[in-house]
Amino acid sequence: MSQTTTMIPAQSSQSANPHHLADKTLIIFDWDGTLMDSIGLIVEAMHIAGEAHGFKTTDKAVKDIIGLSLMKGIELLYPYSSDKQKLLIQQSYADYYIANSQRTPFFAPIENMLQTLQRQNRQLAVATGKKRKGLDRVLDASDSHHYFVMTRCADEAGSKPDPQMLTDILQYTEQQISDAVFIGDSIYDIQMANSLGMTSIAVNYGTASSDELAAQQPTYQVNTPQALAQLLCA
CATH class of the missing domain: 1.10.150.240 (Putative phosphatase; domain 2)
Known part of the structure; x- marks a missing residue:
């Protein structure tokens, strides 16, 4: 599969320009199928x-x-x-x-990507459909707590596409919607970001097909973890 980045027209006034992501100080990830190969x-x-x-x-x-x-x-x-x-x-x-x-490791380039984003002084967070107990278990197993300033789970803030997880993270980090980007692999992820008008990146290597994700009109769409890392770290 190609590692190129597919641009999707934004619904908002923000331009779908990769350089725009350099301004994002808060990067929020889904977990399963986005960071972890689960x-x-x-x-x-x-x-x-x-x-x-x-x-x-x-x-x-x-x-x-x-x-x-x-x-x-x-x-x-x-x-x-x-x-x-x-x-x-x-x-x-x-x-x-x-x-x-x-049997559920990070996708190959993900940990290097997280390290690079930290060095760029980005704040990283997680918004996941997992329960708190389940997320903490995989954070422990992958030794990755230290990458994230905040994590939010479905049993704390409602199931996606309810945007409460994202609003809780924004409040905790004192960031604005315009400062943030959300990355996910399901239609519920993109619906959640769209409900707030938040910049979104849909990844085609997880649960939903490229066409299903494109129908939700994410700001960006990428085919591989490598392409995600290139887009975010540029």
Whole structure:
């Protein structure tokens, strides 16, 4: 796949010019499928969990709920399950994911990118559909707490595309919307940024297809982690 950056016309008055990103002092990332190569394990764990309690779904259906909170995703995938079954699926998913979480590294160029952005005195943050317990676990395992001035999770601020995670991060860092850019791989990520008029970068290597992401009109769109690093660090 090409490592070029695909420009998407901005909905706002901001120009889709890579040099514009040099002015961004706050860079907010989604986690799964954006920084961490975890989509395969998420899909696998959801199949294992659903089938353990008598429910089946498709890879595409699971990918389509990634970015939402886990319980919201389960409700969408298995609408005919009882409340008790949903809780059991949630627990089975968590058990399997945790037991296999060593299989979810950062995408190859991501850690160097984070280090470069820190050297450029950018503030880095995370807004994720994970629960706090789950995010802290992977931050510990990847030894990456120190990169981020703030992290926000779905059980603290509502599931995407609710923008509360982003507004909480803005308030904590004392930054304006115009100072920030949000990067994600799902349609919910881009919808969340768009709801605030925040500059966004959609990455095509995660959950949603290039066409699905383009339909949400992100400010920028990139095909690979390498292209993301080139765009942000230029």
